[in-house]
Amino acid sequence: MKKKILIVEDQFIEANHLRIMLERAGYEVSGIARSVEQAEEQVAKEAPALVLLDIFLTGTRTGIELAEQLREANIPFIYLSANSNEEILNAAKATHPNGFLVKPFREKDLLVALQIAEYHHENGLEAKLRKEAIFQKQLTAITQEKLAREQTLLKIAQVLQPLFPFDMMAVGYVGELPHVTHVLHFLRIGFNEYQVIDAQGLRVVSNLKLEEFNTLQSKMTPAVDVEIHTGAAFKKLAAEPSVRKLIATTFGMNSYLGFPLQTVHQVHGLPFLAFYSRRPDAYNEEHKALCYRMMPLLSQTLQHLVKSEKPAAFEQDRNVSPTTYSTNNQVNTFEGIIGQSHLLLNVFDLISQVAPVDTSVLITGESGTGKERVADTIHALSMRKTQPLIKVNCAALPTNLIESELFGHEKGAFTGAFEKRTGRFEQANNGTIFLDEIGDMPLETQVKLLRVLQQKEIERLGGKAPVKVDIRIIAATNRNLEKEVAEGRFRLDLYYRLNVFPIQMPSLSDRKEDIPLLVDHFLQYYGRKTGKKITGVSEKGLRALALYDWPGNIRELENVIERSVLLAKGTLIDQIILPTNSVAKVSGKSEEARLKTIFENERDHIIAVLKKCNGRIRGSQGAAEILDIPPSTLGSKMKKLGIKRDFGY
């Protein structure tokens, strides 16, 4: 059956030209719309398989507005635009198009873009369905395990993470006064680690008096439908006094997704499931649609778990440790990638999703953020792990040699080709090729790379026939590839082929909370290497590290620590020598960077003191003495904050 395509384009000649090209290639054109209104009518009438969408149209509304509706309806679309202005490009990109064609384009470009969009759409759908099917299986297995209620919910939280990425999950019900609510919160503190906080625990962690907390709880209104609040909308919501505000301020959350659970059994209130994320744009229409699809299954599973005896209202201001604890069944899958910030946990989630499948991955991010480390990890966690991982730095290859290096050559293929040479792609056969600095690849080579991606074959220079290769491609760049595309230095079709699964590495200045862990890691590494016994960095040193802006990211931090270890006179590093122009670089951004919540601050401070005391709590120079609190109070604080005696989390 011919695929139906809708053309949304206000220029009559261009639209007609497109129609001819599409029909010649065997597509059916379901119509031509000149404005968003006309397009809406046609979409409702014809349900096209794909939409070609110009950005500026007749009328006041733009193609970007229509794009949002198409995404909701799960109809793939490709932008057609003459405008390569970066701002427009970014707004268009935010709608997650399936392709982008810059006018004027050739017939061939159009057909390749269509092919890629179809491929992406089907792959995306397949991946989505695969994820949902895996989740259903996992959920069934969990309920059959017959664990205690909290353990079961904890496991459910873990398997919900890939579907609704969250930093905190809340499950429970809003009850009638005076019983108010009965809610458990699962705070993510590691890749597979969650801390369970009940309502009483939440009150203690946020230092609220009983009456204050009960007032907040009584203001809680039950969700009647799927609710999503992100960015500014979340800020507005979190400005109202409520438990949500408490969670937002205590744990630094920036988006929310919640929905009611439809229960058959009688419970003491209205059950709900909610997710919070520190990312301001964590949830979108796709998550909403997923909620509706998952609601029956989740309701059925969770109703037994939220259904419990009437909870006792918190009538007394008990000063006991709340029932919070952390689980740690984590095997360190991401060995060598240090950090626990939510931005890095998000990268871990993406790695674990993409590693087992053969999808191409595009890793972007500033220099020194760990892109190569991520590529190593993806390969190590893939089915291809016993096969070669071949790394090519595209920026370091001389332009005249790049093709023979990548694709190989036959003896005598050009002057100086005395021997036959096997190219990197052939060396990587059955394994993975890592194309670092892909943004530096010359345009002529990009065409050949596209061919490898499309046809899965290479042609040696001077070779007579193409050679089949089975390769997974991971590419990385510190350039802004959209900008490169807009400026004509990078092929759009190659960009879309590579950008099947993007991973954006956060810069170190955006995840400064990881600095202490990274510092410890490098101290141990360089301490071992130099044979010096270094126990830590002074408070002053840590402050200097936290204030610096780290333009060179982790590589720069590593170099600074290596130098400090070499120069250290005692066991404690007192003086941190930052790069010479560091004063200029210590920017105001550090002020803007996410400030730690009271909860995180207290936890980090206790861990730092415990480390100094080698985990000793009591006695002279024990952590309790330094913190000037009784050892029993320190013990309960550690329990509350999920800190273990060996001062891990």
Ligand SMILES: Nc1ncnc2c1ncn2[C@@H]1O[C@H](COP(=O)(O)OP(=O)(O)OP(=O)(O)O)[C@@H](O)[C@H]1O
């Ligand atoms: N999360 C991390 N934990 C520990 N070490 C890290 C981490 N990320 C990066 N490193 C170290 O920092 C250095 C730079 O990392 P890497 O080469 O992977 O960065 P990159 O983004 O690929 O840089 P470039 O763009 O310059 O190639 C390496 O020595 C790496 O081992």
